[in-house]
Amino acid sequence: MKRIIIAGATGLVGSHLLALSGQYEEVHVLARGDVVDLPGNAVVHKIDLTTEFDTSGLPGQIDGVIVLSQSPDFRDFPDKALAIFDVNVRALLILLDYARRAGATHFVSASSGGVYGLSNDAMREDVVIPASGSLGFYPSTKIIGEILAHNYAAFMNVAVLRIFFAYGSGQKRSMLIPRLVDNVREGRPITIDGEDGLRINPVHATDAAKAVIAALSIDGSATFNVGGPDVLSLREIAEMIGQAVGRTPVFETNADKPAVSVVGDIARMKQELLKPARKLADHLDEML
Incomplete structure (x- = not known):
């Protein structure tokens, strides 16, 4: 091509x-x-x-x-x-x-x-x-x-x-993970459903x-x-960010509302396109 x-x-x-x-x-x-x-x-x-x-x-x-x-x-x-x-x-x-x-x-x-x-x-x-x-x-x-x-x-x-x-370098601050970074850094509460919040596999x-x-x-x-190789909850992502920026995340939990997922099965991607290699934990610094 x-x-x-x-x-x-x-x-x-x-x-x-x-x-x-x-x-x-x-x-x-x-x-x-x-x-x-x-x-x-x-x-x-x-x-x-x-x-x-x-x-x-x-x-x-x-x-x-x-x-x-x-x-x-x-x-x-x-x-x-x-x-x-x-x-x-x-x-x-x-x-x-x-x-x-x-x-x-x-x-x-x-x-x-x-x-x-x-x-x-x-x-x-x-x-x-x-x-x-x-x-x-x-x-x-x-x-x-x-x-x-x-x-x-x-x-x-x-x-x-x-x-x-x-996610990655150059992303707008209004998008999910940069927005979570800013919320944790500035001490703004993060609202989650259930114990851990939404589960995603970001790429x-x-x-x-x-x-x-x-x-x-x-x-x-x-x-x-x-999608990415790891499935993470909003709580896990926020705590990961907290460790990186030296702040303890603040959560507001809706305990009576069950947490749900937006997770893609990536078996077809791995078989026919590629196996995603990059984990959020290793590339979080790109959005700090």
């Missing part, structure tokens, strides 16, 4: 992917603004994914298309519903159609582990996800995007990656980026959970 497109290269996983993209002859980055640390094999196309953008300025022939873009307003429903939909659904469809016309052999689309909702078990990719408004607007748009992407499996290899709580952005690269080589189309 020589020529690829990355939408969402300025985000967490995208920036880590860009740092690993030296193996490709041409990397075409779709971005609204400037991109820092742009490798020598990359060129930026100024495109706003929240608009009805034109793909005529993109290469006429492409090998792979990667869509990692996420609306910065993903939490702001209903006020930013149209912007969320434009990025997660409309822009994705435009790029799927472009990839087909440009002869792409592979298309990788980032979804979210949040599409499963809350559970007590590690979720497998083949679980049936019921159509329900209770899932939330953002994950609902991700499900729509997944369905659209798999409709193009007749024209190219399509990989949908359900990413679970990516380091470099492992997620390597999963994207591996997905550009799959034969056929599939959905993959992309």
Whole structure:
């Protein structure tokens, strides 16, 4: 594979992917603004994914298309519903159609582990996800995007990656683990359900980026959970942070509310993409 497109290269996983993209002859980055640390094999196309953008300025022939873009307003429903939909659904469809016309052999689309909702078990990719408004607007748009992407499996290899709580250097402080770091450091209480709180298997952005690269080589189309090697509770993560910053976490517990999980079964990821190697305990310093 020589020529690829990355939408969402300025985000967490995208920036880590860009740092690993030296193996490709041409990397075409779709971005609204400037991109820092742009490798020598990359060129930026100024495109706003929240608009009805034109793909005529993109290469006429492409090998792979990667869509990692996420609306910065993903939490702001209903006020930013149209912007969320434009990025997660409309822009994705435009790029799927472009990839087909440009002869792409592979298309990788980032979804979210949040599409499963809350559970007590590690979720497998083949679980049936019921159509329900209770899932939330953002994950609902991700499900729509997944369905659209798999409709193009007749024209190219399509990989949908359900990413679970990516973390790493350069992450926005509003995201889960940096936010926990700031709460512990500043002595703000952390609310948890049950004894230990939500359980997750967060994935380091470099492992997620390597999963994207591996997905550009799959034969056929599939959905993959992309998670980390360890399942951790919010209490465990906060206590880990407390040791690192020298502060004792403050918890507010909802003892009468059972703790649940957002954990992805990563057996398929380990078998067909890669085994995630990075543990939160070893990389927590990147977010301190």
